[in-house]
Amino acid sequence: MILQQFFNAISLGSMYALIAIGYTMVYGVLRLINFAHGDIMMVGAFFAFIFFSLSSNFFLAVLLAIVAASVVGALTYKVAYKPLLDKNAPKISLLITAIGVSFFLENLFNMIFGGTPQAFNYPPFFDQTIEISHAIITYSSIVTIVITIFVLCIVLWFLNRTKYGMAIKAIAFDIDTVKLMGINVDFLIVLVFVIGSMLASLGGIFYAISYPSIDPLMGVLVGLKAFAAAVLGGIGSVLGAAIGGFILGFSEVFIVAFFPDLAGYKDAIAFVFLIFILLFRPTGIMGIDFEKQRF
Amino acid sequence: MKKTILTLGISALISTNLLAKDIKIGVVMPLTGAIAGYGQMTKKGIDLAHEMQPTLNNKDKIVLVYVDNAGDKAQTANAVNRLISKDKVVAIIGALTSSNSLVVAPIIKKYHTPTVAPVATNKRVTYANPYMNRACFIDPFQGKVAAKFAVDNLHAKTAVVIIDKSQAYSAGLAKNFIKDYKKRGGKVLKVLFITSGDKDFKAILSSIKAANPDIVYAPLYAPEMALILKQAKTLGIHKQFLAGDGVSDLKTLTGVAKDASNNLMYSDHFNEAAAPTKLSKQFVAKYHQKYNNEQVPSFAANGADSYFIIVNAMNKCKNPADKECVAKNITKTKKLEGVTGYITIPKSGNPTKSAVINQVQDSKAVYKATVNP
Numbered sequence: 066m067i068l069q070q071f072f073n074a075i076s077l078g079s080m081y082a083l084i085a086i087g088y089t090m091v092y093g094v095l096r097l098i099n100f101a102h103g104d105i106m107m108v109g110a111f112f113a114f115i116f117f118s119l120s121s122n123f124f125l126a127v128l129l130a131i132v133a134a135s136v137v138g139a140l141t142y143k144v145a146y147k148p149l150l151d152k153n154a155p156k157i158s159l160l161i162t163a164i165g166v167s168f169f170l171e172n173l174f175n176m177i178f179g180g181t182p183q184a185f186n187y188p189p190f191f192d193q194t195i196e197i198s199h200a201i202i203t204y205s206s207i208v209t210i211v212i213t214i215f216v217l218c219i220v221l222w223f224l225n226r227t228k229y230g231m232a233i234k235a236i237a238f239d240i241d242t243v244k245l246m247g248i249n250v251d252f253l254i255v256l257v258f259v260i261g262s263m264l265a266s267l268g269g270i271f272y273a274i275s276y277p278s279i280d281p282l283m284g285v286l287v288g289l290k291a292f293a294a295a296v297l298g299g300i301g302s303v304l305g306a307a308i309g310g311f312i313l314g315f316s317e318v319f320i321v322a323f324f325p326d327l328a329g330y331k332d333a334i335a336f337v338f339l340i341f342i343l344l345f346r347p348t349g350i351m352g353i354d355f356e357k358q359r360f
Numbered sequence: 361m362k363k364t365i366l367t368l369g370i371s372a373l374i375s376t377n378l379l380a381k382d383i384k385i386g387v388v389m390p391l392t393g394a395i396a397g398y399g400q401m402t403k404k405g406i407d408l409a410h411e412m413q414p415t416l417n418n419k420d421k422i423v424l425v426y427v428d429n430a431g432d433k434a435q436t437a438n439a440v441n442r443l444i445s446k447d448k449v450v451a452i453i454g455a456l457t458s459s460n461s462l463v464v465a466p467i468i469k470k471y472h473t474p475t476v477a478p479v480a481t482n483k484r485v486t487y488a489n490p491y492m493n494r495a496c497f498i499d500p501f502q503g504k505v506a507a508k509f510a511v512d513n514l515h516a517k518t519a520v521v522i523i524d525k526s527q528a529y530s531a532g533l534a535k536n537f538i539k540d541y542k543k544r545g546g547k548v549l550k551v552l553f554i555t556s557g558d559k560d561f562k563a564i565l566s567s568i569k570a571a572n573p574d575i576v577y578a579p580l581y582a583p584e585m586a587l588i589l590k591q592a593k594t595l596g597i598h599k600q601f602l603a604g605d606g607v608s609d610l611k612t613l614t615g616v617a618k619d620a621s622n623n624l625m626y627s628d629h630f631n632e633a634a635a636p637t638k639l640s641k642q643f644v645a646k647y648h649q650k651y652n653n654e655q656v657p658s659f660a661a662n663g664a665d666s667y668f669i670i671v672n673a674m675n676k677c678k679n680p681a682d683k684e685c686v687a688k689n690i691t692k693t694k695k696l697e698g699v700t701g702y703i704t705i706p707k708s709g710n711p712t713k714s715a716v717i718n719q720v721q722d723s724k725a726v727y728k729a730t731v732n733p
Contacts, residue, residue, distance in 0.1 A: 069562075069566060069595075070562075070563060070566065073560070073562045073563065077560060179392060179393075179396060180392060180393040180394045180396065180430070180431075181393075181394060181395075181396050181397050181612065182394065182583050182612060182616070183615075184612075184615030184616045185616075192594060194594060194596075201594065201595050201596055203594050272559075275559075275560075276559035276560065276587055277587075277590070277616055278583055278586065278587065278612075278615075278616045280394065282394075286557065317560075318560070318562075318563055321563035321564060322563045322566065322567070326551075326552075326553070328552055328553050328554060328563065328564050329525040329553035329554065329555055332555075
């Protein structure tokens with residue numbers, strides 16, 4: 066029973082972690098809470114839904130969906146945020162724009178697909194299970210966990226070991242100096258949005274496989290929780306976002322497991338827990354001092 | 361010669377127009393949004409009923425005015441106000457579900473507009489309101505039906521109940537199920553709570569597995585029910601689930617849960633395999649013809665009955681546009697031949713009807729039993 070819940074918690078936490086990384090990276094670079102990020106997750110799931118209905122190759126459909134969703138993510142930056150940044154608009158205007166983009170995406174998909182939940186089809190492979198000492202684990206949660214850890218390692222490697230990663234970290238320090246060094250800042254910010262959107266759409270697709278009904282508002286609550294996970298881990302820190310995602314997944318699952326009577330309050334309790342941690346560590350678990358380090 | 365015919369024709373047209381009026385019936389329903397599936401099903405039934413009886417006995421033509429409320433309370437209020445003040449409808453069918461019909465009730469009471477709600481089963485909908493009626497049974501009854509069926513037919517001695525805390529519908533059914541089930545000697549092992557929009561039920565399913573009941577009573581809506589059944593199957597929990605009419609949107613249910621939805625039983629208003637009246641047989645045949653042999657959903661049957669109830673009341677009035685008279689005659693409905701059975705509506709506005717128990721089998725509702733009040 067405990068082992069069962071443990072796997073449930075890690076796979077749910079993985080999805081939160083994937084989405085939270087996007088929040089944290091964009092915040093690190095632009096100091097912007099990109100509220101449209103949760104909707105990118107929904108966009109990714111819908112693209113996978115469309116592409117899989119067109120071709121029978123699920124792997125190909127997922128790849129295309131991730132590419133398409135990252136294009137949407139990059140477009141939100143180019144169309145909505147960049148013009149404001151160029152005019153040195155205050156951060157609050159950017160925030161409001163982000164909320165606007167979020168509503169736009171939700172309503173666009175509502176217009177196209179209707180608000181009724183759609184059944185998300187996927188290969189039966191993901192429904193197969195293995196049993197480890199009475200815990201029944203689906204392939205989908207194993208795939209989710211393995212890929213999340215793999216992707217997390219790649220992102221950390223990219224940020225710390227490659228030139229582009231270093232440049233992104235440098236932007237987070239001081240965007241103007243980096244510009245003066247002759248580095249194409251705009252390209253790097255687009256790259257951040259692309260990476261964030263790829264991870265979010267991957268998270269969205271995993272989410273759709275685990276809970277196979279998708280609707281245009283599916284990203285709202287998950288997005289908020291991922292955002293909370295990013296804050297919990299210490300916003301600006303990639304590793305922190307991942308840890309925050311796992312903590313949120315664990316607290317949600319184990320509250321229901323140990324106190325099934327309180328199941329209806331699980332979101333409330335998870336967030337109370339979050340406030341509690343922030344009381345002791347106001348900058349989050351991996352709290353970042355923005356004067357000294359990045360990501 | 362030609363001219364005379366033309367003049368005759370025109371004058372005939374004018375005179376019939378003068379004699380036969382258009383009588384408007386407004387329909388408020390979620391045709392878009394998250395619960396649009398229910399609205400679309402009901403609309404099909406109302407459309408077909410309108411096709412079967414497009415005029416009143418005195419040849420007045422009935423015109424249906426549809427307004428979408430997207431399942432939203434504020435939009436429901438706007439829609440009802442618009443229908444009454446702008447479209448000048450005589451009667452209203454709507455707003456389908458309980459929470460939206462509770463918004464409709466005070467408005468139509470204020471404007472004295474007779475209304476029939478097709479599937480609003482919450483007890484309070486018709487409370488102290490002479491203009492508000494419904495075409496369906498009420499929640500307490502549905503809960504009792506499930507309890508009776510569980511004990512008499514399934515011989516279930518123990519049960520776990522799952523309640524959707526955010527839906528008055530779910531709490532109403534569960535409360536009455538628990539009360540009646542205990543009275544009949546059953547034992548409720550556990551009551552578990554979920555919230556609409558929840559996606560992960562593995563934790564509560566594990567606790568159901570531990571409690572090991574004979575049945576699980578889960579009066580939920582289709583999206584949550586589908587995910588519960590699907591996750592139960594992956595966790596290897598093969599319990600008999602029993603639900604209410606909230607899961608009758610089989611398209612959503614079976615689309616998501618696939619074969620995991622097989623064997624689910626639920627109380628419902630109607631099953632075409634047990635068509636109780638001559639009219640229902642006729643309705644079923646026409647429905648198959650019109651909609652591609654699709655199985656008649658119970659919401660379509662209730663939508664049609666709402667229409668027939670209003671038309672029957674209008675026929676009894678000298679002036680069918682007289683709202684007071686129509687309202688009064690709706691609550692005098694006696695043994696009206698409807699699609700779901702013979703309908704009698706008392707002053708309370710709540711008809712007494714029998715329920716059916718359906719079982720999901722390959723995306724279809726298979727008739728199991730009829731439970732009388």
